Amino acid sequence: MARYAHIKDSVALITLTNPPVNALSAAVRHGITESVTRALRDPTVKAVVLCGENGKFCGGADIREFAGPMTGPAFVPMLDDIEAGDKPVVAAIEGMALGGGLELALCCHYRIAHSKARLGLPEVTLGLLPAAGGTQRLPRLIGIPASLELITTGRHISAQEALKLGIVDQVTDKNACEVAVEFAQRVMDKPLESRRVSQQTVQCPPDLEALLENTMVQVKKRARGAIAPVACVKAVRAAATLPYKQGMERERDMMGTLFNSGQARALQYFFFAQRAVGKWSLPSGACWNNTKPKPVHRAAVIGLGTMGRGITVSLVAAGVSVVAVEVGEKQLQAGKQMVMAILERQAQKKGVAAPLDLLRFSNNLKDIGGVDLVIEAVFEDMALKKQIFKELSSVCKIDTLLCTNTSGLDIDVLASITGRPQQVVGMHFFAPAHMMKLLEVVHGRHSSPEAVATAMSLGKKMGKVSVAVGNCPGFVGNRMLMPYVEQANFLLEEGATPEQVDQALEEFGFAMGVFRMSDLSGLDVGWRVRKEAGLTGPSVAATESPRKRQGRRYGPIADLICEQGRLGQKTGCGWYLYDRPGGREAKPDPWIRRFLEEYRTKHGLKARAIDKQEILDRCLFSLINEGFRALEDGIAAGPEDVDVIYVFGYSWPRHMGGPMFYAGMVGLARVLERLEHYHQAHPDVPSLQPSTLLRRLVASGSPPVQQWRGFIKRMRSQL
Numbered sequence: 001m002a003r004y005a006h007i008k009d010s011v012a013l014i015t016l017t018n019p020p021v022n023a024l025s026a027a028v029r030h031g032i033t034e035s036v037t038r039a040l041r042d043p044t045v046k047a048v049v050l051c052g053e054n055g056k057f058c059g060g061a062d063i064r065e066f067a068g069p070m071t072g073p074a075f076v077p078m079l080d081d082i083e084a085g086d087k088p089v090v091a092a093i094e095g096m097a098l099g100g101g102l103e104l105a106l107c108c109h110y111r112i113a114h115s116k117a118r119l120g121l122p123e124v125t126l127g128l129l130p131a132a133g134g135t136q137r138l139p140r141l142i143g144i145p146a147s148l149e150l151i152t153t154g155r156h157i158s159a160q161e162a163l164k165l166g167i168v169d170q171v172t173d174k175n176a177c178e179v180a181v182e183f184a185q186r187v188m189d190k191p192l193e194s195r196r197v198s199q200q201t202v203q204c205p206p207d208l209e210a211l212l213e214n215t216m217v218q219v220k221k222r223a224r225g226a227i228a229p230v231a232c233v234k235a236v237r238a239a240a241t242l243p244y245k246q247g248m249e250r251e252r253d254m255m256g257t258l259f260n261s262g263q264a265r266a267l268q269y270f271f272f273a274q275r276a277v278g279k280w281s282l283p284s285g286a287c288w289n290n291t292k293p294k295p296v297h298r299a300a301v302i303g304l305g306t307m308g309r310g311i312t313v314s315l316v317a318a319g320v321s322v323v324a325v326e327v328g329e330k331q332l333q334a335g336k337q338m339v340m341a342i343l344e345r346q347a348q349k350k351g352v353a354a355p356l357d358l359l360r361f362s363n364n365l366k367d368i369g370g371v372d373l374v375i376e377a378v379f380e381d382m383a384l385k386k387q388i389f390k391e392l393s394s395v396c397k398i399d400t401l402l403c404t405n406t407s408g409l410d411i412d413v414l415a416s417i418t419g420r421p422q423q424v425v426g427m428h429f430f431a432p433a434h435m436m437k438l439l440e441v442v443h444g445r446h447s448s449p450e451a452v453a454t455a456m457s458l459g460k461k462m463g464k465v466s467v468a469v470g471n472c473p474g475f476v477g478n479r480m481l482m483p484y485v486e487q488a489n490f491l492l493e494e495g496a497t498p499e500q501v502d503q504a505l506e507e508f509g510f511a512m513g514v515f516r517m518s519d520l521s522g523l524d525v526g527w528r529v530r531k532e533a534g535l536t537g538p539s540v541a542a543t544e545s546p547r548k549r550q551g552r553r554y555g556p557i558a559d560l561i562c563e564q565g566r567l568g569q570k571t572g573c574g575w576y577l578y579d580r581p582g583g584r585e586a587k588p589d590p591w592i593r594r595f596l597e598e599y600r601t602k603h604g605l606k607a608r609a610i611d612k613q614e615i616l617d618r619c620l621f622s623l624i625n626e627g628f629r630a631l632e633d634g635i636a637a638g639p640e641d642v643d644v645i646y647v648f649g650y651s652w653p654r655h656m657g658g659p660m661f662y663a664g665m666v667g668l669a670r671v672l673e674r675l676e677h678y679h680q681a682h683p684d685v686p687s688l689q690p691s692t693l694l695r696r697l698v699a700s701g702s703p704p705v706q707q708w709r710g711f712i713k714r715m716r717s718q719l
């Protein structure tokens, strides 16, 4: 799958043809090898141009091939042969040159890029390293510091940045292929020695050792247990310290380890999972490719608290004109200042003017009459939201989409009071909404496919990864969080400390353990939800046992902490102690230790030693179990949806693929066995009771996660 053409008497034009991104499948590698050999053998050919069909140079190795045995021509010898050839090869980079695609360009003798092209070595994001010579050629071309940064982050860069760094020789606004052909004609007689990147010496900075050591420390900190970034640093070290041939051997050895690792499988699964969630479908059969979204040019945001501000910023940054409404004058002014400051900061970073002309502030709901879509983002209080939705249905034009930003309230209740329930959807943003990538788009019983399509497409425009989910308390993410938090609380009752639980979870790879995360988001958030659910507060009968609710085990510790005014970072103390209200550095708090001891004594509980494995098994497997239930209920359409939600919304380590993928890696039978074990020990904790779906998957031989959707469909159709 490479087209060969002999043009302008002396140039061979080789075009990669493998839509959609001309990935280097076995067939493409075969095509390149054949075409290059033909060009090198043909005495009338004096120069070669390599390009990609449909304005896309190459998206890299074909990731789908990594799942099976690799066949076809090997990458490294193919690239070495191109570089060693005696005719100049010019890469014409349009669209993208990523991973193996950039490595292909690096073995060419010249590189011409279109001004809109993106370049990069993103292998690290797939759990790999650029093992077709990328770790050895790039440092020779652009030096050690820039290579370290690009290879360890996998960042895509613009053609302009590539030119500045010295990766490409020329950037053009014209057809890069035509420019490359003209270029090839000019250089066809020039000597090639100095153009063979692998033959160049690496320019090392004087403080090389310190640079490599510092980078390693930072990379390890960022990696949260991922092994590929660490291997990337080692590979660049090899480029800096070893001859090319030995550097290539190091690159190959490390790739061997990474290629066969569980982390690489997890990250490659996650690459496709991110794309799968965009292909949403509803139980009705409506889906992404049979439903057209409505255009959203003008939107309104109601409420300028933390969430409303972030949502307003994201909308304006996406080019949507926004009326932001806040009734309290003080809150309106504070919100206005903050939104404008963030937009200005963002614009300054990009070197452009802030799009403030898209923004209007008001204290009157009547000002939003003409908008296409409203996002209500007031306090998480059903009575208040109901009142607003009632007003919205009278002030908004008849086809305005009404969305609520809620982290778990019932969409159907809000829809029912609007007189246009088909136009109501939930948009669950995560704080801070202008930074967090995740958006849960919640479809209620009556939400129209068009409303869901519009919210999904708006989310994408706002730079979010949007996942369509069903309506139930907590939707997908927070629903699964409940048993996880519950287990963490029970572990405290049984003898653990917050820092011990957090350490186990952070070593697993979460950015923050459950207690540090609660302190950050505010302990009152969960407290309010528990009060609304009748689990604590004045609605609970005084005769009820504090450690039992509705016949189940209940852990009241978090409520007791809140009653002390310890609401987390904002009050200077919560599960941890901070140096001041708003402080960020969490320190273990002797008060909490004393409190836990007194609590256990009061309730006749004997503290026992709890190991890391038990913490992980109970917290993670109860969360995973709830994920299976969400799949069973059709609240999440597939395991990919759950995994994308957890990685982007809850800092689940990406190199563990997400909770559902992780369950498959650990082994579904083991997850089931552990849940059964813990449920037997705690029969009054229903969330530990293994879900039907988990049981059925195990009974069916634990199929791989990619087959679960089909399995769930069949299971439902048999019911």
Ligand SMILES: CC(C)(COP(=O)(O)OP(=O)(O)OC[C@H]1O[C@@H](n2cnc3c(N)ncnc32)[C@H](O)[C@@H]1OP(=O)(O)O)[C@@H](O)C(=O)NCCC(=O)NCCSC(=O)/C=C/CCCCCCCCCCCCC(=O)O
Pocket (backbone or CB within 6 Å): 020, 021, 023, 059, 060, 061, 062, 063, 064, 070, 075, 096, 098, 099, 100, 101, 122, 123, 126, 128, 129, 130, 131, 132, 255, 256, 259, 260, 272, 275, 276
């Ligand atoms: C930026 C993109 C390219 C495009 O983005 P966008 O326009 O938004 O479109 P998408 O929706 O993302 O993608 C469109 C569809 O294309 C599919 N796609 C994209 N890229 C690839 C790809 N590289 N392979 C396969 N498929 C791809 C995507 O899934 C979409 O499909 P669909 O429409 O949903 O069906 C963006 O897509 C992007 O970023 N792509 C990924 C780019 C990337 O990461 N490239 C690097 C790939 S890895 C690589 O190149 C590695 C090279 C090293 C080669 C060395 C290999 C040696 C292997 C052997 C080693 C063996 C050792 C074993 C030892 C032993 O066992 O002994």
